[in-house]
Amino acid sequence: MPNILIAEDHTLIRMGIKMLVKEVLGLSWLVDFAADGREVKQKLSEKSYEMLITEINLPNTNGLDLISSVLSALPTCKILILSLNNESVFAHRFLKIGALGYIQKCNSDEELKRAIYHISMGKRYFTANQAQEFSTAFLSNNILNPFEKLSEREFEVALLLLNGKSVLEISNSLSICVSTVSTYRGRIFEKLRVNNLIDFYNLALKNQVIVNHYN
Structure with a gap:
């Protein structure tokens, strides 16, 4: 069966x-x-x-x-x-x-x-x-959601950051070194044009990458 x-x-x-x-x-x-x-x-x-x-x-x-x-x-x-x-x-x-x-x-x-x-x-x-x-x-090259600019690995790291994971915790979770995680975080912030975690979190809320359960 x-x-x-x-x-x-x-x-x-x-x-x-x-x-x-x-x-x-x-x-x-x-x-x-x-x-x-x-x-x-x-x-x-x-x-x-x-x-x-x-x-x-x-x-x-x-x-x-x-x-x-x-x-x-x-x-x-x-x-x-x-x-x-x-x-x-x-x-x-x-x-x-x-x-x-x-x-x-x-x-x-x-x-x-x-x-x-x-x-x-x-x-x-x-x-x-x-x-x-x-x-x-498929028919257009326009990117409406800035998170579409992220690679699969960058998006994975981004989700872990948004879930409150530290660089060390992400390193352990993905079995990659701490410096690599830091590099990914730098690339993510650069591609999304944010300077800190607060701006990063607010951008994720705006683009529905995360859900605000209080709304």
């Missing part, structure tokens, strides 16, 4: 996703849960999964590293991202590294069910907004 792993740290959301999975794919699919990045990797070491539905803001990991680790351990795993983070900023990055779909949690259940079905068949799934934005980006 096919196995699916749902990685989400909120119990009610996990159960809601499970119900939709069973509705779309049938009762034969066996569903397991993981609440953080370490548990995802533990589950993958114990069992093979045909599909992973995951939040990218899980504890004890960062989203880009998590997806890369999953595909390294299980290259055939079909991955659907389900997250609060704005698809206009994050979707293309996760699709480029191997996810088959990216859905925001504010999207309808019907949208999520369509994504689950298509991805279970090994097909990519784009929302209408993503399809429009990707086609516009």
